[in-house]
Amino acid sequence: MTMSCSPLSLRAALLAATASLAVPAQADTAKAASDAATAADTAQPAQPVAVPADSIENTVFGGEEGDEIIVTAPRLAGQLDTDIKAEAELDEAAIASYGASNVSELLEALAPQTRSGRGRGSGRPVILVNGRRVGGFGEVRNLPPDAIAKVEIFPEEVALQYGYSADERVVNLVLKPNFRQIALEGEAGIPTQGGRFHSELEPSFLAIGEKGRVNINGGWEHRTMLRETGRDIAYDPATGRAAEAPARSLLPATDEYKLDATIQRSLDKVTDASINLRFDQTDSLSWLGPRNGDANDPLTRDSRSRNLSGTASVNGMLGDWRWSATGNYADADSRIFTDRNAGARDRFDSSQQSFGGNANLSGTVTEGWAGPIRLSMTGSYSGIRFDSRSERSGDVTLTELSRDTPSVFGSLTVPLLDPEYDVANIGRVSLTLSGQTQKPSDFQSLVNWGASLNWGVTDSLSLLASFNSDEAAPGIQQLGAAPLVTPAVTYYDFQTGQTVEITTTTGGNPFLLAERRRDLKLGVNWSPPMVEGLNLSVNYNRNVSHDTAESFPLLTPEIEAAFPDRVTRDASGVLVALDQRPVNFNRSENSQIRWGLNFGKSFGQSDERGGGRRGEGGPPPGGAREGAGGPPPGAARGPRPGGGGGGMRGRMFGGPQGGRWQVSLYHTLRLTDTVLIRPGVPELDRLNGSATGNNGGSNRHLVELDGGVFYKGVGARFSAKYDSGSRVTGGTAGDLHFGDLATFNLRMFVDLNQKPKITEALPFLKGSRLRLAIDNIFDAQRRISDANGVVPFNYQPGYIDPLGRYIEIEWRKSL
Numbered sequence: 001m002t003m004s005c006s007p008l009s010l011r012a013a014l015l016a017a018t019a020s021l022a023v024p025a026q027a028d029t030a031k032a033a034s035d036a037a038t039a040a041d042t043a044q045p046a047q048p049v050a051v052p053a054d055s056i057e058n059t060v061f062g063g064e065e066g067d068e069i070i071v072t073a074p075r076l077a078g079q080l081d082t083d084i085k086a087e088a089e090l091d092e093a094a095i096a097s098y099g100a101s102n103v104s105e106l107l108e109a110l111a112p113q114t115r116s117g118r119g120r121g122s123g124r125p126v127i128l129v130n131g132r133r134v135g136g137f138g139e140v141r142n143l144p145p146d147a148i149a150k151v152e153i154f155p156e157e158v159a160l161q162y163g164y165s166a167d168e169r170v171v172n173l174v175l176k177p178n179f180r181q182i183a184l185e186g187e188a189g190i191p192t193q194g195g196r197f198h199s200e201l202e203p204s205f206l207a208i209g210e211k212g213r214v215n216i217n218g219g220w221e222h223r224t225m226l227r228e229t230g231r232d233i234a235y236d237p238a239t240g241r242a243a244e245a246p247a248r249s250l251l252p253a254t255d256e257y258k259l260d261a262t263i264q265r266s267l268d269k270v271t272d273a274s275i276n277l278r279f280d281q282t283d284s285l286s287w288l289g290p291r292n293g294d295a296n297d298p299l300t301r302d303s304r305s306r307n308l309s310g311t312a313s314v315n316g317m318l319g320d321w322r323w324s325a326t327g328n329y330a331d332a333d334s335r336i337f338t339d340r341n342a343g344a345r346d347r348f349d350s351s352q353q354s355f356g357g358n359a360n361l362s363g364t365v366t367e368g369w370a371g372p373i374r375l376s377m378t379g380s381y382s383g384i385r386f387d388s389r390s391e392r393s394g395d396v397t398l399t400e401l402s403r404d405t406p407s408v409f410g411s412l413t414v415p416l417l418d419p420e421y422d423v424a425n426i427g428r429v430s431l432t433l434s435g436q437t438q439k440p441s442d443f444q445s446l447v448n449w450g451a452s453l454n455w456g457v458t459d460s461l462s463l464l465a466s467f468n469s470d471e472a473a474p475g476i477q478q479l480g481a482a483p484l485v486t487p488a489v490t491y492y493d494f495q496t497g498q499t500v501e502i503t504t505t506t507g508g509n510p511f512l513l514a515e516r517r518r519d520l521k522l523g524v525n526w527s528p529p530m531v532e533g534l535n536l537s538v539n540y541n542r543n544v545s546h547d548t549a550e551s552f553p554l555l556t557p558e559i560e561a562a563f564p565d566r567v568t569r570d571a572s573g574v575l576v577a578l579d580q581r582p583v584n585f586n587r588s589e590n591s592q593i594r595w596g597l598n599f600g601k602s603f604g605q606s607d608e609r610g611g612g613r614r615g616e617g618g619p620p621p622g623g624a625r626e627g628a629g630g631p632p633p634g635a636a637r638g639p640r641p642g643g644g645g646g647g648m649r650g651r652m653f654g655g656p657q658g659g660r661w662q663v664s665l666y667h668t669l670r671l672t673d674t675v676l677i678r679p680g681v682p683e684l685d686r687l688n689g690s691a692t693g694n695n696g697g698s699n700r701h702l703v704e705l706d707g708g709v710f711y712k713g714v715g716a717r718f719s720a721k722y723d724s725g726s727r728v729t730g731g732t733a734g735d736l737h738f739g740d741l742a743t744f745n746l747r748m749f750v751d752l753n754q755k756p757k758i759t760e761a762l763p764f765l766k767g768s769r770l771r772l773a774i775d776n777i778f779d780a781q782r783r784i785s786d787a788n789g790v791v792p793f794n795y796q797p798g799y800i801d802p803l804g805r806y807i808e809i810e811w812r813k814s815l
Helices: 008-018 031-040 092-096 105-109 156-162 241-247 476-480 555-562 757-759
Strands: 056-060 068-074 089-090 127-130 148-154 172-174 181-193 198-209 212-223 249-251 253-266 272-291 293-320 321-340 345-370 371-392 395-415 428-438 446-456 461-472 486-494 498-506 515-526 534-550 565-569 573-577 583-603 657-677 701-711 714-723 726-728 737-738 741-751 767-777 807-815
Touching: 092 148, 127 156, 127 486, 156 172, 156 345, 156 371, 156 395, 156 446, 156 461, 198 498, 241 272, 241 293, 249 272, 345 395, 345 486, 371 476, 395 476, 486 573
Parallel strands: 127 172, 498 573
Antiparallel strands: 056 068, 089 148, 148 172, 181 198, 181 807, 198 212, 212 253, 253 272, 272 293, 293 321, 321 345, 345 371, 371 395, 395 428, 428 446, 446 461, 461 515, 486 498, 515 534, 534 583, 565 573, 583 657, 657 701, 701 714, 714 741, 726 737, 741 767, 767 807
16 A cells, blocks of 8 residues: 655654653643654654653554654663563553552562572562662552552662672562552451451552652551460370460460651652651560469560661762662660569560661763673661660670671673674673672671673573672671570470470570672573563572571481580480570582463453554653663663563553453472581481471472452452472481471452442442452461371471461552
8 A cells, every 4th residue: 555645744643653652641642742743844853752761662664665664662761771681570450460559568479570599588679669779668668559550570680780789689660650549448357267356457648740759658457366275286284285275375466556658859850869767666465374373364475666767868860870879777676574473574675776878879881892881889888786685583684786887889791792783693691790898897807799691692582690709797696695594495306206395595606607608590581482471481599608607406316416515404315405596507508490480461452553452561651751760870772672671562552451361380499408517517408307497407399379360450369389398307206297388379359440330339439449368278287297197296287377277358448
């Protein structure tokens, strides 16, 4: 077909279409299109309505003479532009399908995808907002998912570009440019076995505008006490615990009050500042047993903790360099009263102040042969002051601990190969080097360094290899906490196969050494081009540590042989006392493979143009002001295939319409997990009968499944987790078996604002959402038994998982 319009008119029309996609939803799009067309017809350079740092290909048309005209639309302002591909991306419909009430709940639901592959635990990921550092998690924890346009999840190596160490994954939250919400949320929950009730009330306010955002949240949460009589516990007549049951609690009664406020403002086109303040108080009451044998008069533990914290941050641009500065302060105080027989009452008071700050500068050092060489530098300081006073039977113990830690961190990213620079044609290859030095005031200097190699083979396939060498100091309480002796502690003795009451000593060990870590990671991330919406990842990790500082481990025969001076037995061999102060393990080593897939697609979309469906990505209605997001510090400008905008080609822009389904499956296979406690002592294999903790050895397999569907305001999510269990060998009662455990959870929710027939009949429900949650649907409990099939007293299900199956209903109303 021959096009009758002139090339100039066609260019004007295309510019008008592009401009209409980049202005706020409430703006006059016709005026924007007219302005763009006028600019084209007068042969002047078109001015973009949004000013993002990057752009993506949207639609290809054939011209009159067969020429290709490629129309580009702005990348979603605030997305990361990095050579390392995102492992997962969630658009508005995908975010809504999780049915979360705030960012904290959303991250909890995303834990299988955000959990670090380093194999060193599952701490919170690094959080960015619109591609920028924030003062702390407190700035974002209460943001409603409704205010988020996109979530990007990156591997640990991306953290280096923002001045963080590469030990946690990176989650970037891209906020909608215009959003306002006043909400009230109420929750009520109860375990199906009864015995405890939970209620919660949370008001909130959020406003996001051109000049920044304001977020205020309050809350009150109440939980009743769960006593031993509320669970089917087989009491041990030999210890007299049957008579104590009515006077003992499994879970305390608690009341929590909290108030949280965040203000973020744009000081100019490229500079932002924010401040977050939070106060919370928790009162708790536990029953410890009968007073002088009277089950109707329980001994109590009454505690109150108060926390006040604040963070402030500011960030901006110095030429092409991004800078940020952050300060923080927190004061945590607690007071605990513990009853004793004969009218005695112990008291414990503690206070901890933590404070510090950091400054980060990131940008392009020079243009290399394959792209810009980027540098990120961070200088930081942190301080801790801890004071405690323990009064027991007239004896007073005072503890005063402090630590000041200055540190310097830097990373350098060097592109090695890039087809766009005519350097080879095998994809993009970049090398990142990092280093850090720290000097705790109460410990030796610490040095960390690492290197990571990223190969973007194609737009959909990337490979990663990294190595890190780190040193870590023990915590100040591990080093210096005052000794604390506690009698009548229930403990399972592997040597005799009995549960006994012993006296324990806890506190600090000033002779602990620095931990030295060596971590290797190899990773593959692939989004098969033939299957839209599918992402596959495989990671291999090997961690080796020397002189790890650990709490005293479970007293197996192997541990007792390694630390005979920590154990006291009477003449008949019965365990009577244990020194549980921390120790250094000579060496620990583990390796694992973690692979998984994330698959999601939209369906039932109401509009399909330009080869893309509405709601599957792209910027939200409205453009970004200059400097509001864009590439990471110092990143190159221009399209970056294989970068954070993967999966954005061909998308049209708009809010979520129709439906969305998603499923993720991750499997962690532990290959090795060994510990050498001391030279000359046999090595412990935690995968084959050894243990260092009360929860047994290491599980060989961990499988995590999560899936959901969301359509026209109605959603459901299903999650499952399987842990293959373990065993601990030795002792007169034979092996202790920790059985497999599979748990299943269900979330069902409905956004009544998308059900006009209901809200017309009941106007009060307009803006409401209802959610029903069932945790541990089948009330699964891990069975722990000895070789004779007997469950040790302190391993009964009522002690391990007192709640069991738990049902909660939530109502949230937005004004």
